[in-house]
Amino acid sequence: MTAQRLPDGIARTRARRIPAVALAAAGALLPVLLAVAAPLLAPADPSAGQLADRLLDPGSAGHLLGTDSQGRDLLSRLLWAARPSLTAGLLPVAVAGLAGALVGIAAGLGGRATEQALLRTLDVLYAFPGVLLAIAVATLLTPGLGSTVLALSVVLTPAVARVAFTETRRIRSAEFLEAARVSGATWPALVLRQVLPVVAPVVLVYATSLVGLAIVYAAGLSFLGLGVAPPAPEWGAMLDELRPALFTHPWLAAIPALVILAVSVLFNSLGETLRPRVGDGTEAAR
Amino acid sequence: MTGFLLRRLLLAVPTLLGVSAVVFATVALVPGDPVTAFLGPGAPAEARQALAERIGLDRPLPVRYLDWLGHTLTGDLGTSTSTQRPVTAQLLPALGQTLTLTAAAFALVLAGGVLLGTLGALRPRGWTGRLSGAASTLAVSAPQYSVALLLIAVFAVHWQLLPAGGTQDAFGAGGGALDQLRHLLLPATAAALVPLGLTARVHRAALSAVLAGELADGLRARGLSRLAVLRHCAHNASPALLTIGGLQLAYLLEGVVFVETLFARPGLGRLLYDALTARDLPLVQGGVLIVATAFVGINLLVDAAHAAIDPRVRS
Numbered sequence: 001m002t003a004q005r006l007p008d009g010i011a012r013t014r015a016r017r018i019p020a021v022a023l024a025a026a027g028a029l030l031p032v033l034l035a036v037a038a039p040l041l042a043p044a045d046p047s048a049g050q051l052a053d054r055l056l057d058p059g060s061a062g063h064l065l066g067t068d069s070q071g072r073d074l075l076s077r078l079l080w081a082a083r084p085s086l087t088a089g090l091l092p093v094a095v096a097g098l099a100g101a102l103v104g105i106a107a108g109l110g111g112r113a114t115e116q117a118l119l120r121t122l123d124v125l126y127a128f129p130g131v132l133l134a135i136a137v138a139t140l141l142t143p144g145l146g147s148t149v150l151a152l153s154v155v156l157t158p159a160v161a162r163v164a165f166t167e168t169r170r171i172r173s174a175e176f177l178e179a180a181r182v183s184g185a186t187w188p189a190l191v192l193r194q195v196l197p198v199v200a201p202v203v204l205v206y207a208t209s210l211v212g213l214a215i216v217y218a219a220g221l222s223f224l225g226l227g228v229a230p231p232a233p234e235w236g237a238m239l240d241e242l243r244p245a246l247f248t249h250p251w252l253a254a255i256p257a258l259v260i261l262a263v264s265v266l267f268n269s270l271g272e273t274l275r276p277r278v279g280d281g282t283e284a285a286r
Numbered sequence: 287m288t289g290f291l292l293r294r295l296l297l298a299v300p301t302l303l304g305v306s307a308v309v310f311a312t313v314a315l316v317p318g319d320p321v322t323a324f325l326g327p328g329a330p331a332e333a334r335q336a337l338a339e340r341i342g343l344d345r346p347l348p349v350r351y352l353d354w355l356g357h358t359l360t361g362d363l364g365t366s367t368s369t370q371r372p373v374t375a376q377l378l379p380a381l382g383q384t385l386t387l388t389a390a391a392f393a394l395v396l397a398g399g400v401l402l403g404t405l406g407a408l409r410p411r412g413w414t415g416r417l418s419g420a421a422s423t424l425a426v427s428a429p430q431y432s433v434a435l436l437l438i439a440v441f442a443v444h445w446q447l448l449p450a451g452g453t454q455d456a457f458g459a460g461g462g463a464l465d466q467l468r469h470l471l472l473p474a475t476a477a478a479l480v481p482l483g484l485t486a487r488v489h490r491a492a493l494s495a496v497l498a499g500e501l502a503d504g505l506r507a508r509g510l511s512r513l514a515v516l517r518h519c520a521h522n523a524s525p526a527l528l529t530i531g532g533l534q535l536a537y538l539l540e541g542v543v544f545v546e547t548l549f550a551r552p553g554l555g556r557l558l559y560d561a562l563t564a565r566d567l568p569l570v571q572g573g574v575l576i577v578a579t580a581f582v583g584i585n586l587l588v589d590a591a592h593a594a595i596d597p598r599v600r601s
Contacts, residue, residue, distance in 0.1 A: 120301075120304070124307075125308075127301050127302075127305050129537065129577060130540060132577055135562065136309065136312045139562065216427075216429040219431075220431060224562060247443055250439035250440075253435060254435055254436050254439045260429055261427065261436075264429060
């Protein structure tokens with residue numbers, strides 16, 4: 001391909017967007033780094049508490065963010081909680097990205113019967129509001145990280161599959177696919193070498209935009225008692241644990257809520273700066 | 287138009303059947319054998335057999351599903367295991383509460399979304415445009431439970447301006463329209479933020495496209511005021527608003543699980559939370575079924591409204 005001269009405006013926006021993407025990526029990486037470095041950064045043992053020190057307000061001596069109802073250091077718990085909380089957000093997106101891409105490509109390339117069967121199944125899953133479907137799946141399983149990951153994978157897969165299907169449909173009768181077929185490419189080769197390189201970037205960007213949502217859903221499930229179970233630290237479970245203290249220590253109880261909000265903003269900003277680079281995915285957004 | 291609507295209605299039937307099958311499966315597949323749970327592990331085989339026959343567990347799964355579906359279609363959703371009351375009798379009053387909250391939140395979504403979206407479309411590169419973009423990102427990222435807790439901490443506990451929960455005051459002027467509105471304001475805001483941000487984003491994109499098009503050029507060339515140009519262009523951007531608005535109305539139904547629980551409002555979401563805590567499966571089943579059915583219904587209405595204002599959709 002020869003280099004194309006882009007109209008001035010476009011060239012400028014692209015050039016400006018690269019630092020924005022780098023900045024957003026660094027922002028989204030921050031909570032991940034904090035989670036990895038939790039053993040080094042946490043000032044105290046997240047599960048050892050002094051009952052004499054229970055419900056200390058943020059800013060107390062020795063406890064920067066205060067302590068919970070069992071006197072455990074809140075900052076240490078938040079840092080350790082980042083591990084299950086982020087895993088419960090990132091892993092389902094990875095699973096849904098793979099499964100959704102497979103289903104979407106199969107529906108896009110398959111015959112009319114395959115396409116209709118897959119699309120109608122997706123419609124059924126789509127008919128559930130996300131949180132409710134997650135609740136329905138999670139009630140079937142013993143509460144824990146695994147059940148959260150499985151429930152959210154089921155919730156997110158239809159959305160990814162829609163995006164992959166639309167993209168596959170767009171290129172279904174393209175000349176390069178026809179050429180590959182005529183030259184005798186087998187199905188796996190066709191999918192891996194021709195279709196996937198087109199569909200994968202779109203799915204990847206769309207999946208990135210789902211991470212924030214998945215983290216919010218995961219913490220929500222734990223808040224409802226369907227996710228990671230206490231006493232292990234997890235953001236949603238901490239929200240629930242501190243809820244009774246809301247009326248006596250409002251700022252303390254607000255901290256886990258603020259942390260989840262901040263992490264969600266960081267991941268959504270990354271999704272948003274990436275999105276304009278591969279077409280407009282808003283039509284599939286929920 | 288009639289043909290379009292009929293086709294859409296027919297398409298909703300398999301979807302709803304699928305929804306009911308998933309809901310049924312969540313209860314039928316729940317781990318643990320109810321017979322063992324009831325009689326204990328050492329019960330004689332005859333007693334187990336008798337109980338299984340009495341509660342219908344000896345029949346194959348598809349038969350049990352059809353039986354359950356028949357009861358559901360006649361409005362019999364079974365008996366709640368935690369309260370021993372019929373599920374329908376508990377769901378209907380809760381549904382009324384939830385619809386009130388949803389309506390209030392939806393008003394906020396539309397007003398805020400249109401305002402924020404218009405600000406963004408008018409001067410995309412100015413500070414108002416950037417601010418509106420940042421505000422929509424913040425709104426879209428804000429989990430209902432976080433917002434609810436923060437609102438209670440600031441407005442109810444710290445400043446003591448608004449009530450922290452319930453639907454009306456027990457004393458004084460409690461129960462009046464104004465009092466109920468006071469109780470609605472915080473929960474409606476908490477439920478509205480995410481849909482508001484999404485609506486603002488879509489309206490901004492749609493309005494920007496119209497404002498950059500020939501219609502806007504023509505109107506400006508005829509010397510119309512800025513406000514008049516905006517009014518005409520907003521009209522042309524309204525189909526996008528309708529579609530996203532309808533989707534958000536459905537989305538509001540899922541946010542109420544958290545909002546009603548945190549604000550102690552006796553709606554569907556709160557009922558569902560209590561049912562989950564008590565592992566009251568018939569109640570969970572009924573609640574999920576009602577919300578999912580409402581979800582499908584709203585999507586159907588949006589399609590119909592869209593077809594009514596935009597003839598291109600019907601073909």
